[in-house]
Amino acid sequence: MSxxxxxxPESLLAEGExxxxxxAGDExxxxxxxxTVYAIADVCSHDGAEIASGRIEAGAIVCPRHGARFCLATGKALCAPAYTDIAAYEVRIVDGHIEVATTPKP
Incomplete structure (x- = not known):
């Protein structure tokens, strides 16, 4: 259990931002x-680059360096050059506030 x-507050993160x-020590x-609010590790499994500044397309984040794509909901690597999934975290909204689980989804 996380x-x-x-x-x-929810207003901290606008649509598309x-x-x-x-x-717990991880970015x-x-x-x-x-x-929907999603939380995933801020690292591309291809070369260790940050992915937060990438663009969102069809439920995935596209790494700004080499175009690897990861599912926002699961962290699954969707195309080359990344073949290894990244961690995804549960997110919930409680009384208008965003909360993130401190351990990744199994």
Missing amino acids: DWLLVG HMTLEV VALFRSDG
């Missing part, structure tokens, strides 16, 4: 896409 980290934060990127 503990939860309070990120802040992202932010990064540290969760995590939060995105709001189609009304």
Whole structure:
């Protein structure tokens, strides 16, 4: 069972925006896409680059360096040059505030 980290009010993350934060010592990127908030590791498994500044396309984040794509909901690597999935974290909204699980999804 995960503990939860309070990120802040829902208004902190507008549609189409992202932010990064540290969760249990790991850099995590939060995105709001189609009304849903997602949290995934802020690292491309291809070369270790940050991915938070990439563009969102069809439920995936596209790494700004080499175009690897990762599912926002699961962290699954969707195309080359990345073949290894990245961590994804549960996100919930409680009383108008965003909370992120402190451990990745299994």
